[in-house]
Amino acid sequence: MQKILILGHGYVGSYLYGELNKNKKSDVSIVRREFLDYTNSAELIKWFKREKFDYVINAFGFTGRPNVDEGELKPELCYELNTFAPLKLSAICQCFNINYIHISSGCIYTNYEKEYNEYDEPNFGFFNEESSTYSKSKHAFELGCDYGLTIRVRMPFCDKLHGRSYLTKIKKYDNLINLTNSKTYIPQLLDFIKQYVSEKLEAKKKDIVNFVQPKALATDKVIELMKEYKLENSNWSWVQFDELNCIANRSNCILSTDKLKNKYEFDAMDEELAIRAALNNILMDE
Secondary structure: OEEEEEEOOOHHHHHHHHHHOOOOOEEEEEEOOOOOOOOOHHHHHHHHHHOOOOEEEEOOOOOOOOOOOHHHHOHHHHHHHHHHHHHHHHHHHHHOOOEEEEEEEOOOOOOOOOOEOOOOOOOOOOOOOOOOHHHHHHHHHHHHOOEOEEEEEOOOEOOOOOOOOHHHHHHHOOEEOOOEOOOOEHHHHHHHHHHHHHOOOOOOEOEEEEOOOOOOOEHHHHHHHHHHOOOOOOOOEEOOHHHHOOOOOOOOOOEOOHHHHHOOOOOOOOHHHHHHHHHHHHHHHO
């Protein structure tokens, strides 16, 4: 029986625990920071000496409430949770020869010059003065980490009106910006991680994979779908980014899924199909 530890009980972590826990061949546990301070190396080492884990999945991090602007107000905490603590965790997993999976972000690129793959140098990361503290902290982790699998997600959405879901945010916002961005359908992310673990793939050598849906949609196309499924906001209006008075700049880009398909043999649903599946499940749940 495989022992799997999930650190972080947030949006992705809680969904992942529920899904992995369905497999009776795995012993899955999830730990909140209040119970185990995973920024404390001594506590982690003590824990890993006592418990022999096959996989550690890092689903904790600083995302900011209500948005990434919070990173500009709390830069130390942003770097602690997105860079320094995960780097210490990956190093400790390496010492104990534990497979390490890190849930991260693809918000380290911007503009539409190309579909960015895992080998492209981030242009909205640590070395870009115009990027957000959040994006800098995510890129800084990648620069320092040389162990485990990093999974980049963007604008995640799911089958419920969860407060952290992209679809929930779009429904709630009155002011919308019409830009095209890659997005991640959480149920498919869970399927990928389940497949990875069930096949007992090693997550020890450094690797990075973009996990987003192919054929990214612009916001206006998403709005059309939401209206079709009667999930809309009568106050919606289109604005420019500058009108929102945000503190931090935002990443807007499309990520390549070639590596996901070719190396990991995972055929992700096109974004329109994924959004339709989510909207249909949301309506059924209501």
